[in-house]
Amino acid sequence: MAHVSYSVSELLENLHIEPVNSGACYGDWIPNPSGGEIESLNPATGELIARVLCAGPADYECVVSRAREAFLDWRMIPAPRRGEIVREIGNELRAHKADLGALVTLEMGKILAEGRGEVQEMIDIADFAVGLSRQLYGLTMHSERPGHRMFEQWHPLGIAGVISAFNFPVAVWSWNAMIAAVCGDCVLWKPSPETPLTAIAVQKICNRVMEAHGLKGIFNLVIGANDPIGEMLIQDWRVPLISFTGSTEVGRHVAEVVAGRLGRSILELGGNNGIIVMNDADPGLVLRAVLFGAVGTAGQRCTTTRRLFLESGIAPCVTEALVNAYRQVRIGDPMEETTLMGPLVNRRAVDRMLDGLQRVREQGGEVLYGGEHMMGCFVRPTLVRARPEMPVLKEEIFAPILYVIEFGDLDEAIHWHNGVPQGLSSAMFTTNLIATETFLSHRGSDCGIANINIGTSGAEIGGAFGGEKDTGGGRESGSDAWKAYMRRQTNTVNWSGQMPLAQGIEFQL
Numbered sequence: 001m002a003h004v005s006y007s008v009s010e011l012l013e014n015l016h017i018e019p020v021n022s023g024a025c026y027g028d029w030i031p032n033p034s035g036g037e038i039e040s041l042n043p044a045t046g047e048l049i050a051r052v053l054c055a056g057p058a059d060y061e062c063v064v065s066r067a068r069e070a071f072l073d074w075r076m077i078p079a080p081r082r083g084e085i086v087r088e089i090g091n092e093l094r095a096h097k098a099d100l101g102a103l104v105t106l107e108m109g110k111i112l113a114e115g116r117g118e119v120q121e122m123i124d125i126a127d128f129a130v131g132l133s134r135q136l137y138g139l140t141m142h143s144e145r146p147g148h149r150m151f152e153q154w155h156p157l158g159i160a161g162v163i164s165a166f167n168f169p170v171a172v173w174s175w176n177a178m179i180a181a182v183c184g185d186c187v188l189w190k191p192s193p194e195t196p197l198t199a200i201a202v203q204k205i206c207n208r209v210m211e212a213h214g215l216k217g218i219f220n221l222v223i224g225a226n227d228p229i230g231e232m233l234i235q236d237w238r239v240p241l242i243s244f245t246g247s248t249e250v251g252r253h254v255a256e257v258v259a260g261r262l263g264r265s266i267l268e269l270g271g272n273n274g275i276i277v278m279n280d281a282d283p284g285l286v287l288r289a290v291l292f293g294a295v296g297t298a299g300q301r302c303t304t305t306r307r308l309f310l311e312s313g314i315a316p317c318v319t320e321a322l323v324n325a326y327r328q329v330r331i332g333d334p335m336e337e338t339t340l341m342g343p344l345v346n347r348r349a350v351d352r353m354l355d356g357l358q359r360v361r362e363q364g365g366e367v368l369y370g371g372e373h374m375m376g377c378f379v380r381p382t383l384v385r386a387r388p389e390m391p392v393l394k395e396e397i398f399a400p401i402l403y404v405i406e407f408g409d410l411d412e413a414i415h416w417h418n419g420v421p422q423g424l425s426s427a428m429f430t431t432n433l434i435a436t437e438t439f440l441s442h443r444g445s446d447c448g449i450a451n452i453n454i455g456t457s458g459a460e461i462g463g464a465f466g467g468e469k470d471t472g473g474g475r476e477s478g479s480d481a482w483k484a485y486m487r488r489q490t491n492t493v494n495w496s497g498q499m500p501l502a503q504g505i506e507f508q509l
């Protein structure tokens, strides 16, 4: 085993994390927020990393009102100038990639390569946003009236509220925040209470960049209880957009509350991702993609591979290879460079996995490998031979459980694949053109993401990311996802000197 290459105290010092930290910031930190204290624990050891003082209602009010004021000026800065500032944030993230990535690992439990990978995604989306800041294009259209010019413009919305999940504690914020910032919005972040320190570290990085430009209130943070702070945020009419990433259960509530005040929401909810493997697939590619997709981040990605549909001819060899590969997964301290799978985020997550496995067994699933709790928050990744009609297959159990299901006919496999409430990511492995096109056609995968010969996890920032059905329908990150952070305005300028009325109406006085 390699030695732990990070001293925790050095890491915390480099990122300016104190033993006790404020959890409310609008550029300046509120010194003693009133929402009580939470502890951030290392899931690998159970040790305390640091404490956080949460925002209470008065602190929330203070942060929102400062963000509202800041928006008035920020929206008037030309978008390419805002892009320049986002570029500096990207550069600061580059400078802190190793430390911030290690803090993600320490606090959340994903392995170091994944922690650093998450920070790389932040850097990538910052770069994307810089380019985007010069491309917030509107359309022009030909007016039916002479001497009239018609066009569309995109204006900033105001405050974008970002509620993030524990499993991507910093990347999800950046997918929203970097884009929202170049669009001219201010950002108010409520991170998961499981991962407050990574949020504080990111806020401090932003503060330094913004301070150099004499700016405050553009990037804001409230760490606080779901009730009242989360509830205040989703109910707040001053926050026109809520971008929520988390479970379908909480997301459904958020959607209802935000819709009730006619606000906008971007919903990035649970997944239940499947891969269909055809007989002609390359088993070596399948094995690597499935192993990374199912075991990576200890099965705690929204895009984790949870269901593997194997055509009968290839099923025995892939199943056997997977059992062998699962035996070799190095489970341990995620801060060790050689570890492949770290712990689950907390003991509740372990209990939920064990409960789920109980249902799997009751419904006739055959555990081919794993299925046990090891110690603390560590579990063994689990392979299950399953039948397609088992109700548990419709659930997202947020843990490393992979169901293997054999099929004989592609239409049947697609039917089973789509027969779950969620619709995030999907993949097919094949070299057959017709199978490929069938999977990508209107009668193929019903997910937001459908890949060929790469797995379900590891989306690039350049594409719009999100899923259908119970995954919520939101899109964020690349492509034209920026439009959700702005309001569209249609403009007509009459330079004709005449007043022709629409629909040819004569309205004589």
Ligand code: NAD
Pocket (backbone or CB within 6 Å): 163, 164, 165, 166, 167, 168, 190, 191, 192, 193, 226, 227, 229, 230, 231, 234, 245, 246, 247, 248, 250, 251, 253, 254, 267, 268, 269, 270, 271, 301, 302, 303, 396, 398, 424, 466, 467, 471
């Ligand atoms: P969660 O739903 O428990 O919590 C998500 C966030 O919602 C947290 O910040 C939490 O504090 C907040 N929250 C809870 N109640 C709230 C309320 N009443 N008002 C406002 N905020 C509230 O999810 P989690 O356990 O942190 O994350 C795991 C889930 O997230 C999984 O279902 C996973 O699939 C999903 N996820 C989806 C994506 C995606 O892009 N589709 C990405 C990452 C995670």
